[in-house]
Amino acid sequence: MSEKKSVSKRKKRPLTPKRKEQSRREFLRASVLTVGVVGVSLMGYIPVMQGKTLSLRPPGALKTPEDEQEFFASCIKCGQCVQVCPVEAIKLADLPDGFGIGLPYIDAREQACDFSCDGLQCVLACPTGALTHDLDYPADTRMGFARLSRPKACLAMQGKGFKGQARGPDYEGLLRYEEVDRWNPIPVADYPYDLEICDLCVRQCPIEIRITQCEENASDNDQQQLARVAQQMGNECPPKHAITLEPVDLGDGVKRMKPVVQEGCVGCGVCEMICPVESAAIVIDLDKNADTVMEG
Amino acid sequence: MRYIKDSLLQVFGYKIPRPSKDQQSPEVRAIYESKMGKLSKADLEALHIEHKGTTFFKKWQKRRWATLIIVNLLFVASFYFDVQLVEGSLTGARVVGFHFADLNAALQVALAYKHIVLNLVIGMVTVFIMWMLLGGRTFCSWVCPYHLLSEVAEYLHLWLAKKKIIKNRTFSRKVRSVFYVIFALLALVTGYTVFETISPTGILSRALIYGPGIALVWVGFLLLFEVFYSRRAWCRYVCPIGVTYGMVGVFSPVRVKYNAEACHHEGDCRKVCLVPHVLDLTIRNGAAEVNQDVASDCTRCGMCVDICPTDSLTFEVKGLSKMLK
Numbered sequence: 001m002s003e004k005k006s007v008s009k010r011k012k013r014p015l016t017p018k019r020k021e022q023s024r025r026e027f028l029r030a031s032v033l034t035v036g037v038v039g040v041s042l043m044g045y046i047p048v049m050q051g052k053t054l055s056l057r058p059p060g061a062l063k064t065p066e067d068e069q070e071f072f073a074s075c076i077k078c079g080q081c082v083q084v085c086p087v088e089a090i091k092l093a094d095l096p097d098g099f100g101i102g103l104p105y106i107d108a109r110e111q112a113c114d115f116s117c118d119g120l121q122c123v124l125a126c127p128t129g130a131l132t133h134d135l136d137y138p139a140d141t142r143m144g145f146a147r148l149s150r151p152k153a154c155l156a157m158q159g160k161g162f163k164g165q166a167r168g169p170d171y172e173g174l175l176r177y178e179e180v181d182r183w184n185p186i187p188v189a190d191y192p193y194d195l196e197i198c199d200l201c202v203r204q205c206p207i208e209i210r211i212t213q214c215e216e217n218a219s220d221n222d223q224q225q226l227a228r229v230a231q232q233m234g235n236e237c238p239p240k241h242a243i244t245l246e247p248v249d250l251g252d253g254v255k256r257m258k259p260v261v262q263e264g265c266v267g268c269g270v271c272e273m274i275c276p277v278e279s280a281a282i283v284i285d286l287d288k289n290a291d292t293v294m295e296g
Numbered sequence: 297m298r299y300i301k302d303s304l305l306q307v308f309g310y311k312i313p314r315p316s317k318d319q320q321s322p323e324v325r326a327i328y329e330s331k332m333g334k335l336s337k338a339d340l341e342a343l344h345i346e347h348k349g350t351t352f353f354k355k356w357q358k359r360r361w362a363t364l365i366i367v368n369l370l371f372v373a374s375f376y377f378d379v380q381l382v383e384g385s386l387t388g389a390r391v392v393g394f395h396f397a398d399l400n401a402a403l404q405v406a407l408a409y410k411h412i413v414l415n416l417v418i419g420m421v422t423v424f425i426m427w428m429l430l431g432g433r434t435f436c437s438w439v440c441p442y443h444l445l446s447e448v449a450e451y452l453h454l455w456l457a458k459k460k461i462i463k464n465r466t467f468s469r470k471v472r473s474v475f476y477v478i479f480a481l482l483a484l485v486t487g488y489t490v491f492e493t494i495s496p497t498g499i500l501s502r503a504l505i506y507g508p509g510i511a512l513v514w515v516g517f518l519l520l521f522e523v524f525y526s527r528r529a530w531c532r533y534v535c536p537i538g539v540t541y542g543m544v545g546v547f548s549p550v551r552v553k554y555n556a557e558a559c560h561h562e563g564d565c566r567k568v569c570l571v572p573h574v575l576d577l578t579i580r581n582g583a584a585e586v587n588q589d590v591a592s593d594c595t596r597c598g599m600c601v602d603i604c605p606t607d608s609l610t611f612e613v614k615g616l617s618k619m620l621k
């Protein structure tokens with residue numbers, strides 16, 4: 001490529017035929033190497049193009065429901081977000097994700113983000129702003145949007161209650177139950193339920209839990225204390241409900257309830273995680289979020 | 297100035313021309329002229345044994361391997377035991393709370409994202425200053441986990457080559473700068489950090505800290521390529537991280553110093569070197585001065601320092617060495 005450029009101003013000694021042949025071979029090999037290595041690296045675009053890399057990303061990820069390119073570009077693939085997450089919800093993608101290798105994602109069914117760090121630790125840990133610092137509270141995040149995908153399987157829709165461990169005794173996922181431990185999440189398996197009608201997706205929704213806390217604090221009628229509590233806990237009151245349980249009447253006399261996803265849903269995935277039905281009756285859609293739902 | 301120019305030329309794959317007779321100082325000319333006779337092989341071997349013994353692990357190699365393993369284990373242990381000492385991985389980390397960003401990874405992000413946040417700037421400046429002081433490509437041989445695996449692969453390669461089972465193939469070294477430019481352009485044009493997809497440094501660092509994955513297959517392929525086809529191919533001809541730190545090292549006070557006086561020009565140093573072109577000055581008539589520093593493409597691995605039978609190659613810290621004397 002740069003045969004013309006001569007490094008020294010002195011006259012170069014003419015190469016012997018052997019040396020000439022060697023440098024010709026070196027050049028050829030280098031060309032093949034370039035095509036090979038660049039080709040392999042560009043194969044990383046295939047899974048991205050096919051849309052196979054779309055995943056639930058940690059709070060604040062720079063993305064729109066359709067396009068994750070900005071997130072791919074800005075993430076330095078260091079995994080600091082993985083390290084700070086108290087429920088270990090964040091994992092790093094592997095080679096099948098191509099360009100997405102090393103990018104953080106969340107498998108909600110296995111372990112969702114329940115915001116039990118309070119302060120969005122992953123966002124604070126991110127060194128490149130791939131998880132944008134414009135975010136202050138869980139209610140500000142836009143990870144996805146929940147949808148009751150299998151209403152017939154939903155226990156509440158069948159009018160059924162739920163008793164026992166939400167995901168069975170072998171499930172390793174964690175959630176924070178503030179009445180058990182304010183600071184540390186505990187295994188879901190250690191917290192059995194006994195519900196007349198199953199409302200786990202509503203009951204465990206981090207946004208709903210916060211709204212309840214805010215309402216309780218507000219009813220204390222001590223505005224000063226409320227301000228202090230909000231400051232200390234770092235969880236500004238969510239402005240909108242995320243999910244509610246509403247009665248449905250199918251005309252058969254059975255008392256049925258339906259989980260209805262509301263505009264305040266951030267798509268954290270706790271509902272998908274806690275749903276005791278196999279597979280989950282409620283899932284997170286990645287192709288929309290609270291903003292696009294409101295616009296649409 | 298000459299050091300900076302020569303270093304940059306070498307980093308980008310050019311050969312530094314040998315000094316002509318009038319470019320050489322009279323002192324070094326006198327040394328070359330006084331060393332007319334050649335040492336016999338037997339003489340050299342005797343020198344080696346007398347000088348270093350025959351141990352497999354040499355002084356600097358021991359220190360380097362220990363450092364490399366400890367640094368990488370610090371990352372692993374920090375996560376495993378949740379002590380916030382060195383969080384993150386080699387692409388980006390926080391060392392007791394301070395941001396550190398690998399310069400090449402940060403460059404990829406900056407080119408792909410086209411914005412740069414303050415924390416990343418802080419991380420880059422910190423790492424730039426650190427490696428500027430410590431020697432630039434020191435990162436390669438003292439920290440990069442791929443270097444260690446590749447070094448083991450190199451022993452295998454050399455053993456197979458000695459048995460005449462395989463033959464080493466070389467590439468034009470200029471291909472490195474081609475890769476550097478291509479990967480920078482790809483990040484800029486596609487908006488994806490394309491190089492990170494195949495960087496064995498990032499893959500290995502993450503595999504160590506967060507657990508192994510399929511990406512290790514790629515690293516394994518690279519190692520096999522180096523064992524059977526071309527010695528140290530990734531580090532020598534491809535890796536843009538090495539080019540980045542090669543440029544950083546231009547300003548570094550930590551260097552390997554060559555003294556022509558006692559040198560036998562037998563070339564043992566060039567045989568063990570990852571980047572033997574930096575040692576071209578040890579060839580007879582290759583140096584312009586009696587004392588000359590090895591250019592910044594050198595990874596400061598110390599293999600040549602260990603092997604040199606006459607102590608003609610030594611580590612030095614510019615400025616400090618004088619103060620210590």
